[in-house]
Amino acid sequence: MSQIIIHVDMDAFYASVEMRDDPSLRGKPLIIGSLPHERGVVATCSYEARKYGxxxxMNIKEAYRLCPNGVYMHPNFDKYRAVSxxxxxxxxxxxxxxxSIALDEAYLDATEKAGSWENACAFAHTIKRRTREELGLTCSVGVAYSKTAAKTASEEKKPDGYFEIPTEEAFVNLILNRDVQVLYTVGKKTAEKLNRSGIRTVRDIQTRQDEVIRLLGRQGQWIVQQALGKDDRKVVAYRPEEAxxxxxxxxxxxxxEDFDFLKDVLVLLSLSVExxxxxxGLYGEGVHLKITYSDMKTITRSRLTASTxxxxxxxxxxxxxxxxxQKRPVRLIGVGIYHMTGEMYRQVHFDDLLREPSTEKQDPLQEDLERLHRRYGLDFAGNLDKIFHGETLYKTVEYMRKHK
Known part of the structure; x- marks a missing residue:
């Protein structure tokens, strides 16, 4: 029997938990994130707030302009984790x-426990009922033959929705004439790149596969596979916070002692982590930095981010x-990601709320590599994979230190 996957996605999770715990918020446009007088963005909002756009x-000041009478509040992650x-x-x-993809979203492999398509669909309905009765919340659930199709199914009837996609043929027929962004790996920038070449629908991707791959490289190969309904990825059992x-x-x-040089080293370390x-196949929802000074004192610094x-x-x-x-002689430097997750998580974390939306260029890393080329005479073209094994990274950095 082919796999049967259930995708569960809670409806406006943060906002729904707050409205459950404070009934006076129900029916009001509730915006979770920064407060209107702060710099930052919206983490999530109720469906009433979404009616205002x-x-x-979204920049919190733009949200306030659209909905000055909304209720604005900071998120309570301890509460949300407990509900999760x-x-x-x-x-x-x-x-x-x-x-687990996020606090409020997960793929479930129901193949063995259900034993049949009918039982898996019954499981999905039971999950919806128990979520409502036991937790006072609603969720949207999709049942499908693959992870891609299950995620698409759960989004089909939001909020409080249920949808089934039993076969590749059913999936392709559903999305064929839709915008390319129906494929969850196609974000805004990727869609714009495809649109500039006249590729606007899933049908266009199917009929112009070679062009999509030429435009987007390896990412394009995966997008083409998605457009054809091909996805044999397995559900990987873990909780991100335990990874x-x-x-x-x-x-x-x-x-x-040169901290500009340390920033250059961070470029290579970050590439190695990537x-x-x-x-x-993992992403991190936080970045941490480790420094050991010449006196062997070690410090760490970290911050939550959108998953990356x-x-x-x-x-x-x-x-x-x-x-x-503190700027003093450094013996060791390290960088890493933590709070691991299996996919890109689009919901915004609290530490990100205090910064303005990014206006960076599309490929800032290339600028970093070009800077390293100018400063140290290193040519990384086609050689990046080679420097991350054994002693090669260490030797590369020592070369940089001696030739800066």
Whole structure:
């Protein structure tokens, strides 16, 4: 029997928990994130607030302009994690493996426990009923033959929805004439790139496969597979908060006092972390920096982020953390990601709410590599994979230190 996957996605999770606990908030436009007088963005909002055009990651001042009479509040992550634990207790009863994507979202492998398509669909309805009766919350659930199709199904009838996609043919027929962004791996920038070439629908992707791959490379190959309904990925059983971090560190042959040089080293360390995270298929929802000074005192700094394994994002956050530490001779530097998750998590974390939405260029990492080329005469073209094994990274950094 082919696999049967259930995708569960809670409806406006943070806002729904707050409205459950404070009934006076029900029916009101509730915005979770920064307060209107603060710098930052929206983490999530109630469906009433969405009617005003408010959405996740919107600048909080723009949200206030659209809805000055809304209720604005900071998120309470301790409360949301406690509710998430209760949700997982329910989900685990109906799956041989539960892959938690976020506090409020998971894939469930129901193949073995259900034994049939009909039983899996019954499981899905039971999950919805128990979530409502036991926790006072609603969720949208999709049942499908693959992870991609299950996620699409759960979004089909939101909120409080239920939808089934039993076969590849059913999936393709459902999405064929829809915008390319119906594929969850196609974000705004990728869609714009495809649109500029006249590729606007899933049908366009199917009929112009070679062009999509030429435009987007390896990402394009996966997008084409999604558009064809092909996805044999398994549900990986773990909770992100229980997973270990992924990190890389270096001990210098001689202590380093030049913090601009340390920022350059962070570029290579961040690339190394990205490669390791890609190999195991994980993302981190936080970045941490480790420094050991010449007197052997070790300090660490960390901050939550939107989930990432991008070297550019890791480098950016690590550089910010580096600016916060005492400037004295450094013996060791390390960087890593933690709070691991299985997919890109689009909901915004609280620490991100205090910064303005990014206006960075699309490929800041390339600028970092070009800077390293100018400063040290190193040519990384086609050689990045080679420097992350054994002593090669250490030797590369020592070369940089001697030739800066």
């Amino acid at each position: 408010i959405h996740s990651a 634990d209760q949700l997982h207790q329910i989900w685990n009863e109906y799956a041989s493996a539960t892959e 270990k971090s992924i990190s890389r560190e270096l001990t210098f042959q001689e202590d380093v 490669k390791r995270a890609e190999r195991v 394994r991008s070297a550019a994002a890791i480098m950016r956050e690590a550089a910010r953390l580096l600016e916060q530490v």
